[in-house]
Amino acid sequence: MNIIQATLKHLDDLIPLFDAYRVFYRQNSDxxxxxxxxxxxxxKQDSVIYIAYIDDVAVGFTQLYVLLSSVSMKPMYVLNDLYIDANYRSKSIGTSLINKAKALCKEKQYKGIIIQTENTNPAQHLYQREGFVKDTDLMFFWTND
Incomplete structure (x- = not known):
């Protein structure tokens, strides 16, 4: 497995993965x-996207956004997206992508990583196994519908 930071040259590899990710969250394919x-x-380079390849096939990705903490006065990442192609699950790809995000966080000396996901997401066991702890302070959301 090879994990690299995506650039525009990886766009065609990312599109089907990201579309499948959105479909997983009940959005129409587009x-x-x-x-x-x-x-x-x-x-715009306003996110960091890592893409995982196995034998030159794109099999998963994660996308991180920067969030600033006023209290600690430090940046942190929001791991907003993590998706592994269904044919490649249970091969530690998610763990490897998370570890790549953790390494970047440590390298930049950011405060940490927040994961935003649905309460019913089956990947929650992965996040907990990788050292993420549920934070009851992050429980309100306003939507502009």
Whole structure:
């Protein structure tokens, strides 16, 4: 397995993974919108995307956004997206992607990593196994619908 930070040259590899990720969260498939969204993230460099390859096949990704903590006056990451192709699950790809994110966090001396996911997400056992602890302080959300 090889994990690299995605650039625009990896866009075509990311599109089907990101689209499948969105479908997992009950969104309609829309590869054209996904392409536009990811191209903007990669061009503006407002997120960090790691992509995992096995034998030159893109099999998973994670996307991190920077969040600032006013109290600690330090940046931290939001691990907002993590997805592994269904054919490649249970091969430690998720763990490897999380470890890559942790290494970046340590390298930059950020406060930590927050994971935002649904309470019913079956990957919660992975997050807990990788040292993430549920934080009851982060429990309110307002949406502009």
């Amino acid at each position: 590869t054209e919108a996904v392409k536009i969204f990811l191209k903007e993230r990669l061009t």
